[in-house]
Amino acid sequence: MESGMISVDKWSYGSQAYFLTHLHADHTAGLSSTWNRGPLFCSRLTAKLFPCKFPSFNLFLLRVLDIGSWFSLSFTSPSSGSPTTIYVKAIDAQHCPGSVMYLFRGDFGCMLFTGDFRWEVTGSGVENRRAMLLDALKNETLDTLHLDNTYCNPKYSFPSREVAAREVVDIISSHPKHDVVIAIDSLGKEDLLLHISRELDIKIWVWPERLQIMHLLGFHEHFTTQTSLTRVRAVPRYSFSIETLEALNTIRPTIGIMPSGLPWATEQNGNPFSSSEYIFVVPYSDHSCFSEIQEFIELLRPIKIKGIVSSSSCCIDPCYYFDHLCGTQQAIWRIQAKIENDEGVDTSVEAAEIKSSAAKETKEEEESSTVVGRKRRRILDQVDFFGIRVSRVSLLRRLCRGGVRLADTE
Ligand SMILES: [Zn+2]
Numbered sequence: 001m002e003s004g005m006i007s008v009d010k011w012s013y014g015s016q017a018y019f020l021t022h023l024h025a026d027h028t029a030g031l032s033s034t035w036n037r038g039p040l041f042c043s044r045l046t047a048k049l050f051p052c053k054f055p056s057f058n059l060f061l062l063r064v065l066d067i068g069s070w071f072s073l074s075f076t077s078p079s080s081g082s083p084t085t086i087y088v089k090a091i092d093a094q095h096c097p098g099s100v101m102y103l104f105r106g107d108f109g110c111m112l113f114t115g116d117f118r119w120e121v122t123g124s125g126v127e128n129r130r131a132m133l134l135d136a137l138k139n140e141t142l143d144t145l146h147l148d149n150t151y152c153n154p155k156y157s158f159p160s161r162e163v164a165a166r167e168v169v170d171i172i173s174s175h176p177k178h179d180v181v182i183a184i185d186s187l188g189k190e191d192l193l194l195h196i197s198r199e200l201d202i203k204i205w206v207w208p209e210r211l212q213i214m215h216l217l218g219f220h221e222h223f224t225t226q227t228s229l230t231r232v233r234a235v236p237r238y239s240f241s242i243e244t245l246e247a248l249n250t251i252r253p254t255i256g257i258m259p260s261g262l263p264w265a266t267e268q269n270g271n272p273f274s275s276s277e278y279i280f281v282v283p284y285s286d287h288s289c290f291s292e293i294q295e296f297i298e299l300l301r302p303i304k305i306k307g308i309v310s311s312s313s314c315c316i317d318p319c320y321y322f323d324h325l326c327g328t329q330q331a332i333w334r335i336q337a338k339i340e341n342d343e344g345v346d347t348s349v350e351a352a353e354i355k356s357s358a359a360k361e362t363k364e365e366e367e368s369s370t371v372v373g374r375k376r377r378r379i380l381d382q383v384d385f386f387g388i389r390v391s392r393v394s395l396l397r398r399l400c401r402g403g404v405r406l407a408d409t410e
Contacts, residue, residue: 021115
């Protein structure tokens with residue numbers, strides 16, 4: 001895509017449209033109440049929460065993209081001055097309230113920006129999420145995947161949030177006489193707090209600004225700002241420390257719970273809370289762990305991957321681990337998936353055929369096959385690719401030779 005068209009979570013470039021994945025501070029750096037560079041696209045929930053973070057922002061700049069629907073946006077090519085259209089779909093990123101991924105399609109091909117995301121592979125809704133993502137891609141090649149690589153390292157392995165939430169409840173239940181403080185950010189971990197509230201039939205204290213967000217999210221009956229009503233308090237992460245817990249324990253017995261992927265994963269070499277008898281680190285993460293990232297990439301098979309995180313000490317360029325899943329391998333995978341779908345389907349009707357230059361090899365292969373094998377191979381040799389019936393061998397050679405990107409279906 002040409003520069004000067006769109007920016008995702010970047011606010012200082014001169015672009016024609018800006019896209020916000022979610023409201024965490026590391027994705028809004030450069031955005032302010034007075035920012036007015038252009039239209040800002042976000043999810044409906046992010047738009048609702050937006051004034052909490054940027055109180056006097058010009059809300060006429062906000063453009064809501066409902067999750068799961070395609071939108072077409074008109075742009076002007078910065079180089080040629082000619083009009084061009086970009087299609088965009090917002091997909092739930094399962095990271096924090098309002099968070100979305102953006103899938104873009106246009107003359108440039110197909111690009112997916114995950115923003116921060118959690119791609120859980122167990123629990124309810126997994127198959128639906130997979131199906132929605134593949135449906136959004138249809139049979140197109142994903143040219144570039146801009147990936148949340150926060151925990152893109154095999155040493156980061158943690159359970160689903162459902163499992164981790166049960167662990168948190170168990171810890172609280174096993175300390176019935178203790179006060180409890182839980183470290184959270186200004187947005188996120190709501191599902192964890194709701195789970196605790198419902199399981200233990202208890203309200204949770206939050207600070208006033210956080211209560212306002214809970215009101216906007218519709219969760220207000222589970223939260224309070226009155227300390228006398230509960231022994232469980234959700235506190236800002238920056239205020240959570242060994243020193244704070246030790247000070248609290250001079251007043252009342254108190255335990256602290258840090259829900260996070262990072263300290264837990266580095267437990268053996270540098271968990272900052274390992275020396276505290278009061279602090280429990282629970283692997284509740286709103287980012288994908290390594291195996292989930294792998295599953296996500298195997299599902300999409302992009303041509304190219306770019307990590308969106310480069311400053312963290314734990315992240316590694318995703319190409320280091322997943323380069324073998326990229327490039328022309330992607331196209332081969334899609335062809336194979338298509339073949340599996342086509343097995344048993346009558347292939348006698350062909351709209352068009354690109355003659356294979358490798359007909360001889362194909363014939364030799366057929367001759368060495370069994371009758372059943374020949375029947376199967378005839379199916380394999382003809383692939384309905386983007387509506388055109390193409391010789392499989394010829395197509396693979398084309399893809400491998402020049403890295404040609406096939407034309408869009410639309
Ligand atoms: Zn985030």
